[in-house]
Amino acid sequence: xxxxxxxxxxxxxxxxxxxxxxxxxxxxxxxxxxxxxxxxxxxxxxxxxxxxxxxxxxxxxxxxxxxxxxxxxxxxxxxxxxxxxxxxxxxxxxxxxxxxxxxxxxxxxxxxxxxxxxxxxxxxxxxxxxxxxxxxxxxxxxxxxxxxxxxxxxxxxxxxxxxxxxxxxxxxxxxxxxxxxxxxxxxxxxxxxxxxxxxxxxxxxxxxxxxxxxxxxxxxxxxxxxxxxxxxxxxxxxxxxxxxxxxxxxxxxxxxxxxxxxxxxxxxxxxxxxxxxxxxxxxxxxxxxxxxxxxxxxxxxxxxxxxxxxxxxxxxxxxxxxxxxxxxxxxxxxxxxxxxxxxxxxxxxxxxxxxxxxxxxxxxxxxxxxxxxxxxxxxxxxxxxx
Amino acid sequence: xxxxxxxxxxxxxxxxxxxxxxxxxxxxxxxxxxxxxxxxxxxxxxxxxxxxxxxxxxxxxxxxxxxxxxxxxxxxxxxxxxxxxxxxxxxxxxxxxxxxxxxxxxxxxxxxxxxxxxxxxxxxxxxxxxxxxxxxxxxxxxxxxxxxxxxxxxxxxxxxxxxxxxxxxxxxxxxxxxxxxxxxxxxxxxxxxxxxxxxxxxxxxxxxxxxxxxxxxxxxxxxxxxxxxxxxxxxxxxxxxxxxxxxxxxxxxxxxxxxxxxxxxxxxxxxxxxxxxxxxxxxxxxxxxxxxxxxxxxxxxxxxxxxxxxxxxxxxxxxxxxxxxxxxxxxxxxxxxxxxxxxxxxxxxxxxxxxxxxxxxxxxxxxxxxxxxxxxxxxxxxxxxx
Numbered sequence: 096x097x098x099x100x101x102x103x104x105x106x107x108x109x110x111x112x113x114x115x116x117x118x119x120x121x122x123x124x125x126x127x128x129x130x131x132x133x134x135x136x137x138x139x140x141x142x143x144x145x146x147x148x149x150x151x152x153x154x155x156x157x158x159x160x161x162x163x164x165x166x167x168x169x170x171x172x173x174x175x176x177x178x179x180x181x182x183x184x185x186x187x188x189x190x191x192x193x194x195x196x197x198x199x200x201x202x203x204x205x206x207x208x209x210x211x212x213x214x215x216x217x218x219x220x221x222x223x224x225x226x227x228x229x230x231x232x233x234x235x236x237x238x239x240x241x242x243x244x245x246x247x248x249x250x251x252x253x254x255x256x257x258x259x260x261x262x263x264x265x266x267x268x269x270x271x272x273x274x275x276x277x278x279x280x281x282x283x284x285x286x287x288x289x290x291x292x293x294x295x296x297x298x299x300x301x302x303x304x305x306x307x308x309x310x311x312x313x314x315x316x317x318x319x320x321x322x323x324x325x326x327x328x329x330x331x332x333x334x335x336x337x338x339x340x341x342x343x344x345x346x347x348x349x350x351x352x353x354x355x356x357x358x359x360x361x362x363x364x365x366x367x368x369x370x371x372x373x374x375x376x377x378x379x380x381x382x383x384x385x386x387x388x389x390x391x392x393x394x395x396x397x398x399x400x401x402x403x404x405x406x407x408x409x410x411x412x413x414x415x416x417x418x419x420x421x422x423x424x425x426x427x428x429x430x431x432x433x434x435x436x437x438x439x440x441x442x443x444x445x446x447x448x449x450x451x452x453x454x455x456x457x458x459x460x461x462x463x464x465x466x467x468x469x470x471x472x473x474x475x476x477x478x479x480x481x
Numbered sequence: 482x483x484x485x486x487x488x489x490x491x492x493x494x495x496x497x498x499x500x501x502x503x504x505x506x507x508x509x510x511x512x513x514x515x516x517x518x519x520x521x522x523x524x525x526x527x528x529x530x531x532x533x534x535x536x537x538x539x540x541x542x543x544x545x546x547x548x549x550x551x552x553x554x555x556x557x558x559x560x561x562x563x564x565x566x567x568x569x570x571x572x573x574x575x576x577x578x579x580x581x582x583x584x585x586x587x588x589x590x591x592x593x594x595x596x597x598x599x600x601x602x603x604x605x606x607x608x609x610x611x612x613x614x615x616x617x618x619x620x621x622x623x624x625x626x627x628x629x630x631x632x633x634x635x636x637x638x639x640x641x642x643x644x645x646x647x648x649x650x651x652x653x654x655x656x657x658x659x660x661x662x663x664x665x666x667x668x669x670x671x672x673x674x675x676x677x678x679x680x681x682x683x684x685x686x687x688x689x690x691x692x693x694x695x696x697x698x699x700x701x702x703x704x705x706x707x708x709x710x711x712x713x714x715x716x717x718x719x720x721x722x723x724x725x726x727x728x729x730x731x732x733x734x735x736x737x738x739x740x741x742x743x744x745x746x747x748x749x750x751x752x753x754x755x756x757x758x759x760x761x762x763x764x765x766x767x768x769x770x771x772x773x774x775x776x777x778x779x780x781x782x783x784x785x786x787x788x789x790x791x792x793x794x795x796x797x798x799x800x801x802x803x804x805x806x807x808x809x810x811x812x813x814x815x816x817x818x819x820x821x822x823x824x825x826x827x828x829x830x831x832x833x834x835x836x837x838x839x840x841x842x843x844x845x846x847x848x849x850x851x852x853x854x855x856x857x858x859x860x861x862x863x864x865x866x867x
Contacts, residue, residue: 193757
């Protein structure tokens with residue numbers, strides 16, 4: 096909780112104009128996070144992952160600080176442009192794109208595209224031919240095991256390194272620039288050493304393509320940089336050092352150009368959700384039975400990352416000095432799946448009451464845009480950027 | 482797929498005005514479903530669960546057919562009123578309500594409220610005192626085991642029957658009408674006999690309260706009536722017969738007033754989502770490796786019920802006569818959790834290609850309002866009611 100957010104929420108309550116949960120994002124924290132990334136990885140360009148939080152004021156701040164932008168759709172490209180980023184600072188980082196969206200992106204000036212298979216390379220080549228875009232660069236995403244990450248990393252994005260070599264060669268053959276390799280070590284990655292294995296694969300791809308006369312330039316180190324939820328996480332500096340060591344180990348003194356795509360690590364700790372306790376109850380007459388605490392926000396209102404209890408937020412109340420008891424924490428909808436923490440109950444003050452406000456910390460990323468459009472008639476999470 | 486939906490989609494494609502997935506709901510099917518419920522349970526009032534799909538035209542049709550409405554929020558109450566339902570045909574069926582929302586509901590004329598604990602009863606009594614609403618009725622939800630249901634039923638709603646007796650007595654003491662008992666056998670309930678155990682508990686609560694001089698009137702049989710996805714489900718008639726048998730068994734010749742709250746069973750099979758194949762790929766050079774098929778809709782665009790692979794939709798393509806192979810089915814977002822079917826792969830035609838349209842059947846319920854407001858910059862699912 097920052098002083099600016101505390102003041103904002105107090106003034107808002109005093110004005111008494113609104114009801115329901117609200118997310119407040121403090122730009123001072125984002126500015127600080129950006130500076131930390133720049134310091135920890137001085138030779139690496141930052142591509143902010145717009146999907147983490149696309150609030151216009153936030154994008155404008157980052158554009159102004161010199162950030163580049165990793166986008167997932169044409170709409171996100173347009174948001175980054177509207178925020179003041181030039182097209183050469185935008186990558187279309189989604190490996191799953193409609194061909195007409197690739198063409199639209201090219202028409203908007205974007206030249207950097209992610210792929211993970213030959214079919215996607217072919218779409219890009221056709222879109223290039225159709226739009227006449229020049230100097231189109233592609234990077235191929237490779238699979239990573241994701242060990243150490245809190246948010247599940249599936250095999251959805253990326254291909255095996257051996258296939259990546261063919262994919263990049265195919266791009267080269269079709270007149271695109273085979274630009275580099277990307278990977279993702281898994282979101283909320285608690286292990287700063289997690290980049291080592293993927294960098295070993297990347298350097299092998301660089302070597303094998305060099306033998307075929309194709310010179311790659313760039314390694315996209317992806318995101319995965321954690322934000323602090325309940326558990327402490329290593330500082331950005333530790334990630335910077337570990338990544339630099341791994342780069343030197345695998346690439347020697349011919350270091351590639353590098354980029355990172357922080358999303359959670361850039362805005363997670365800049366946001367706080369204020370929510371209201373709607374109900375506290377028990378399911379039976381047994382006084383020892385688990386308490387249920389229901390908030391006015393849940394899995395469908397912005398806290399989707401509590402799915403499978405993956406992300407465990409730090410929740411602060413006005414009674415945190417009091418005795419705590421284990422509680423099941425649930426959302427306000429009529430959906431039985433809208434339960435956030437049950438397998439591992441959440442310890443909350445026994446004195447917490449209906450009507451109390453709670454503050455869910457570290458909610459600046461992957462909350463507002465995840466929220467349902469109108470499930471149960473409830474409006475999406477409102478955001479204020481201050 | 483109905484002929485009306487097929488024609489609508491063909492005309493829409495011919496007009497070529499839109500991009501992205503779309504849900505089309507055929508009101509003729511809803512009309513038929515309503516008639517089936519009315520025939521199968523002739524003495525039971527239907528309270529349509531608005532949360533399943535709150536499209537205005539759909540609510541207007543149901544209001545016109547005589548349906549009542551089960552609502553989860555003040556916004557849903559307002560939608561039901563706007564559709565032409567009078568307030569006496571609306572229940573506020575969410576057991577988790579803010580006291581000020583209860584008061585707003587009373588000001589809108591609603592008199593029927595769900596509870597599952599004494600604290601909720603007290604909110605209702607205070608809201609009644611504050612608004613001067615008369616003849617306020619409450620029913621208490623009891624826990625059910627949910628065996629046989631496809632969508633997980635947690636312990637989120639309801640209390641143990643012994644506690645329900647106290648809760649209803651508390652309501653009576655506070656000047657509310659202790660009106661009845663409700664339960665839910667679990668959504669997409671494949672077993673028509675599932676109501677028996679809960680009705681046994683309900684009749685015991687009726688008897689015990691009668692001994693304390695409190696006469697309950699109503700049993701709310703909840704929802705749970707299935708719609709056809711991949712597997713066949715029993716017909717509504719089988720549910721009607723089984724429920725009637727269980728009611729007679731437990732209540733003898735003093736049958737209570739009954740209501741049902743179908744949502745999925747009313748609109749599930751009335752809707753079809755048309756989606757486009759964005760990418761088909763493999764993760765390695767091994768030709769036997771699993772294929773990945775990516776659609777332009779996924780877990781965050783309206784198919785949230787694929788969570789944990791709970792609901793398995795029937796997906797039709799133009800190549801359904803061709804040889805099928807197992808595929809992982811995933812959505813279009815840059816989120817690694819946006820994978821729909823992987824543990825149990827989905828068999829799709831080998832000839833299915835990028836750009837092909839697919840039809841996801843049985844998607845009339847729990848899709849459009851679940852969709853994210855703007856995750857990855859993608860717009861929420863568009864709905865057409867025809």
